[in-house]
Amino acid sequence: MPDPHDCPGCAAPDLAFAAHDHAHCAHDALNRAEALTAATGARLTPVRRRVLEILLEEHKALGAYDVLSRLAQEGFGNQPPVAYRALEFLVDQGLAHRIQRLNAFTACTHMGEDHAPAFLICRGCHSVAEAAATAARAAVETEAARAGFQVERTTIEALGLCPACRVPA
């Protein structure tokens, strides 16, 4: 098992697109999730934990029904609410995000950081990364204020090409 304190991938700002030891990346995220939920008293039950593991397998977004079919294969319930509830829990706990544009979910790559990222969605390989969005959010709020609008949450999702997909093979 990799040492969590010696990992180039985990230090990368653009984790999803950077080459990294993803097995370690996922393992580490799961540990972090355990710690975070333990700290708040939230219960990372088997279903919820398994859903998070499934999301962590790749830096992509999975639809609720994709998750569900995986769960069903493994002996968990096979009805939509099973998946939706676990996903809702993970999103509420900040362990996963919902990607509006894809009607899909992805594991958070910055667990515990109280962040509100922009999502970078590659239309080539369908990977999803998180990017800092502080400046962008501020800009939106400035414009909104001009209209007297009070922003509570802002969804920012960029569609385009990741580094790997930009260059044709």
Next chain:
Amino acid sequence: MPDPHDCPGCAAPDLAFAAHDHAHCAHDALNRAEALTAATGARLTPVRRRVLEILLEEHKALGAYDVLSRLAQEGFGNQPPVAYRALEFLVDQGLAHRIQRLNAFTACTHMGEDHAPAFLICRGCHSVAEAAATAARAAVETEAARAGFQVERTTIEALGLCPACRVPA
């Protein structure tokens, strides 16, 4: 019929939330749509025109099925593709926008301006306004570039309270 050259509402930057003569606002938008489609050769057929009129009735987003039921009442086809196709046409022509967060559509308030707005969605009254998003987009692209990601389109949708809904009655 109002004079298109004397309208306080049409000059407001935050048209949707500003008090304005909406009958004129909608009428004017429809004229603009006619002119724009005529100029490009696109055909604003009866269904498409009617869908735009429906969207223009309020500064809100309407689901495809809401639009469809209106169409059906008026003797147009009552199957989903009728609505989805007309809506797709309007979006392609820049006469309407799709609001991802709501799975719904709203008439564009800046037809012909080649804009890429942020949407301000009021959770109180469900009205939707467009706000300038040039700075926000630039910020997103800057961050994306740091990850080597090439942005093609960015969806920015803010949820919050409009001026009218901020103050409790």
Next chain:
DNA sequence: CTATGTATGTAATATCATAACACGTCAACC
């Protein structure tokens, strides 16, 4: 007038999401 492309109508199906209820577990409480 006929061929062509475009728009519309319709049926069927796919995909995404939630409401409502039943059951099991566990810990707090008496």
Next chain:
DNA sequence: GGTTGACGTGTTATGATATTACATACATAG
């Protein structure tokens, strides 16, 4: 120990959103 209540899970049923495929109408170009 039994009761209660909160919570999580399972299941049925339904609702909401969206697309594929095919048939038909209609304009206009040749």
